[in-house]
Amino acid sequence: MNEIKVIEDYLFRNMKGEDVxxxxxxxxxxxxLAEKVQLQKKVYHLIHQCGRNALKEEIQAIHDKLFIEPRYSTFRKRVLKLFFNQKD
Structure with a gap:
């Protein structure tokens, strides 16, 4: 069996008890083999972290657009009123 696939199955807990x-x-x-497992584990962690960072950047861009651009001022006021009970 492909070593990478076996390591992946181990890391993602897709193995049965006796196989583990x-x-x-x-x-x-x-x-x-132990070193390969650790390296693959680090790679998955980095991929996960990269995805989180990309998502954070996307959320920040949406926030900036909705809460900074003047054309969305009505939306911004409605949201602020909803969360902070502010007056118009």
Whole structure:
């Protein structure tokens, strides 16, 4: 089986109990495999973080558009009134 797929199955908990036990035994005996698992884990973390950062930037752009551009002032006032009970 493809090593990357096996590592992925392990990291995403797609293995059955006995397969997990066998794979973890292999990790103890094979430092190269253990290093590959750690590297793949870091890659997934970085991909996840990159996606979060892109989403934050997109949300900030929407916020800036709706709450800064003058053409959306009516919308901005309605939202502020809703959340902060402000007068018009």
């Amino acid at each position: 036990t066998l794979f973890e035994a292999q990790l103890l005996l094979n430092s190269e």
